[in-house]
Amino acid sequence: MSSTKLNEQQRLVLLHTARASIRTGLFEGHPLDVEPADFEPELQAQRATFVTLNKHGELRGCIGHLEAIQPLIKDVADNAFSAAFQDQRFPPLNKSEFDQIEIHISVLSPPEPLSFVSEQDLLQQIRPGIDGLILQDGYYRGTFLPSVWEQLPTREEFLAHLKIKAGLPANYWSDSLQVSRYTAESFSEG
Structure with a gap:
């Protein structure tokens, strides 16, 4: 599993692929079909990604994977499509919004479990x-x-709001709580 930083050209290819996948979704109803073998080895590596869509500075969709399950280029194409059309928090993107969205991609490192004995230790x-x-x-x-x-x-x-997002009270604590951390290489259009 690679965690090599991407160069500017590779980032541009991923951003272009994400936008092309959304365009394909608008006109054909499915994600862009990418053939990983057609791309550089760094874009073929199994990596986990999130694709976030913003419209006028506001969240418009965000979908991703926490674990690497497929080649990076395919993960970006699939997650871009899903962020545009399958994020349950928003209606599917429509054609009039296409030119108004900004695409943001996060390529994740593998998660690392944290070991802690208390909330203070975790913090x-x-x-x-x-x-x-x-x-x-x-x-x-x-x-x-x-x-x-x-x-x-x-x-x-950060921790209190993450607990809420997970469906727990902000002050929740349990000895069975598990937390992992990861880093992300993030980039966007513009």
Whole structure:
């Protein structure tokens, strides 16, 4: 599993692929069909991604994978389509919105489980502005990408809101709580 930084050209290819997949979705109803073998080895590597769509600075869709399940180029094409048409929080993107959306891609590192004995211990290990977190307890699960630090700049806020996103109370604590962290290489159009 590669975690090599992408060069500018590779980033542009991924952004172009994401937009082309959304365009294909608008006109043909399915994601862009990409053949990973047609791309550089870095874009064929199995990597996990999230694709976020913003419209006039507001979230318009965000879908991704926390674990690497397919080649990077295919993950971006599939997640771009899903963010545009299958994010349950929003109606499917329509043609009039296509030119108004900005595409943001996050390529994730493999998750690393954290070991902690208390909430204070966990908070000390979290790296603001760097870490994305996956929080899980039983069937409650949620994640925040590292970019969420822009809205929730303190460790305490970040963790409390992540608990809420996972369906738990903000002050929830349990010995069965599991937290993993990851980093993301993020880039966007423009």
